[in-house]
Amino acid sequence: MSTYIAPLRDMRFVMTELADLGALSSLPGLEEVTPELADAVLEEAARLAAEVLAPLNKTGDEQGARLTPDGVVAADGFAQAYRQFSAGGWGGLSGDPAFGGQGLPELLNAAAVEMWNSANMAFALCPVLTAGATEALRQHGSEELRQRYLQNLVSGAWTGTMNLTEPQAGSDLAAVRTKAVPEGDHYRLYGQKIFITWGDHDMTDNVIHLVLARTPDAPEGVRGISLFLVPKFLLNADGSPGQRNDVHCVSLEHKLGIHASPTCVMSFGDRDGAIGYLVGHENKGLAHMFTMMNEARQKVGVQGLAIAERAYQQAREYAKERVQGRPAASRSGQAVAIIHHPDVRRMLLTMKSQIEAMRAFAYVIAADMDRTHRHPDDSERARRQARVDLLIPVLKGWCTELGVEIASLGVQVHGGMGYIEETGACQFLRDARIATIYEGTTGIQAADLVGRKLASDGGAAMAALIVEMRSVALELERSADTRLAPLGIAFAVSVQALEDATRWMLRTAATGIDEALASSVDYLMMTGYVCGGWQMARAALAASKKDAAGDDQDFQRTKLATARFYAEKILPKAHALRETVLRGASGAIDIPIEQF
Structure with missing residues (x-):
């Protein structure tokens, strides 16, 4: 199993260029969040992930937790690792300072959550649930309960x-x-x-x-x-x-x-x-619990990203080391590492491009969560909240489904060795599978998106998002950088597909909700692919400007190439999903139950 190395360069790019970390520092309570502070937090979170959590991932999988007469005993090393986690104040990274939290942006917390889940998903689940319980208690608990319990929950002592x-x-x-x-x-x-x-x-x-x-x-x-x-x-x-x-x-x-x-x-x-x-x-318990549920769903979406990143790293390193076969283009006739084979490169770039789209999507939502809590303007807070409410089910559903797909592709890159537990590729696929289920299955997320979020405002939040997406597509098409226009055209087509599907959903849900729900997962996945394209389009614009300025040109040009791959090889899935959405249930709700 390869070691975990946090993708800090891409994380920094997304946080600064797409999630606009600099603008967050102007919000009340975040004035001290400088780029230097953010870098320090990322570096330390990466060190914890790589040096403390990742080494326990395989042994924890093999040993598991154990039930004894005295209660549950964690896998070897987990208690010591948790003490380090708690002592570092990591559980309260974005927690309320009134109860001992550090009050840092959710954007920074999302990056840390990604790293910890990439390193050791089983371990990272514990603080994810604690964060949700903390938020539910903070918002809805009595003053006495908050005073007696929150300090220790925020600190990670409990x-x-x-x-x-x-x-x-x-x-x-x-x-x-x-x-x-x-x-x-x-x-x-x-x-x-x-x-x-x-x-x-x-x-x-x-x-x-x-x-x-x-x-x-x-x-x-x-x-x-x-x-x-x-x-x-x-x-x-x-x-x-x-x-x-x-x-x-x-x-x-x-x-x-x-x-x-x-x-x-x-x-x-x-x-x-x-x-x-x-x-x-x-x-009123269900309404109170949804505070915790939405917190958890956002974190589980990041889990899908995290496990995909770890599977990609494993597959990439194996592909660089595994010598097998002689590509047709090879002049030497000698066997080469499989990363030279076109289909392996296709699989790796399929993984990489979608991971970068997921990361950008997840971090931008996290930054919007910060704005919903801290922006001084009421109307701006409401606008951001509407965006977050709309996209949380997409983040949870799309990113976790892709987490499974990408982890499975990681096994495929390994070939037969991927099916052998010793390589570690199997564990990522096994671990990823639960994320599409807990905190609400993909079908439940899709029903929430179609039955509640679209219906609650007549599609207004989605319409505003589509307008914003169209402006990005237009900027790409009009750019002086000739590399960007094809991306803009491809993205604009996908945005139109999303608008078509949204209109159908709104019209159909108003007259026959079962027909709409039968296509709701396709609609959710389509929305995810288009949102990923939106962020990769924005990434291409930022990378083009930084490339022209001579800033880290190897990274910027790779980002542009990855955005092109996403536009040409991934975004067309949105067009296909448009067709499946518009065809409704296609008999799924008409066949007699006994005929299944």
Whole structure:
């Protein structure tokens, strides 16, 4: 397995040229975020990823987490690595300074999250869930709960979880049965949750669960769900962990991948009831949980990017080292490294171009999240929030689907050796597979995009995005740099395809939602490819200017070549997906169930 090296040069390019890190420093609270500070953060996050987390990736996969009579024990080395992670303040990188966070931009945090997930996805899942729990508690918890729990969550001294799924209630949260019985200033919870990532472990001295449950008189369906904070250990008067709460991990799932991340079956109230505290208001739990869910979906989108990057690095290095065959163009007749073969180069550039598009897309959304929270102008905050709301399901769905596709392509580059566990290529494919499923499957993201996000404003946010995309295409077509015009033409065609599909979706969803939902995943993937093209088009414009100025010309010209490959070999997928969207369900909702 190759070592992990953070792609810092491309990260810096995207952050400065596309996500406009410099402009973020003018926002309230970010005045001290200089390029020097950003570079220092990136360098240290890269060092942690390469030197501490990456060496544990394969051993963690082989050993996995273990359930013992005393609880879950993390894979060897994970507890020590987590202590380094926590001591460095990494869990609170973009956290609220009022509770000990560093208050840095989400843009910087996204880059760090990418590196940690590339290095060790199983490990990085733990702080991802903690960040979501922290944000939900910060926004909806009482002042007392925030004061008692947030400091330790932000610092990483404690970790957080999200408890939604039950054996009979997967994505259908209306079927949740866990009950919460009021008792004075707290509740007692009884029930079972499954698929709880890092639901128990020995890396910290407390685990804080956010749990969906029903009070005795709650209405049926999602309107009767409340959110509760349930600590593994109840707190003493001084805030330290005290008595063990009645919540336990009763089994671990045996999974395809992410073996070092314990996926727990959690039991609440086997004896006297697990003591929990209401977060927010009764019967508003689903709305409160979506704060955590959206945080997690953004991070999982970055996970798709991260695992794709790691698979690419593995495939690239193998292709440079593996000597096999004699290309037709070779004059020497000698065997060469497979990276000289045209089809291997096609596969590698397919991986590289899409990864760069994903990275740009993810980082630009992260920067928009910063603007939604900090921009002084109300209308600008609202505009950015509408953009983020629209594109979060695309980020999660498209990037995780590509993560699987690119990891699979990485196995293909290795040939037969890719199917052998010792090379490491298999692990990336196995690990990547879960990301399209948790925090809402791709189908759920697509339904959110079509059924909620487009419908909520009649397509206004998408229309504004399309206008912005068209201006980029026009700038490419009118550029004095003759390398850019073909990219502009190709991109403009894809934008028109997106507009056509969006109009069809809005019209069809208004009269027959099932017909629209049957094409919704195609529409989501199409939107992702076009958004990737939008960012690669912007990258080409920036690279052209920097190339003309003589700035790192090898990198800029490679960026231009990669953007051209994306425009000519990847963007045409948007045109094909337009056709599948416009054809609707094509019988998928008409065939009798017994005929499947």
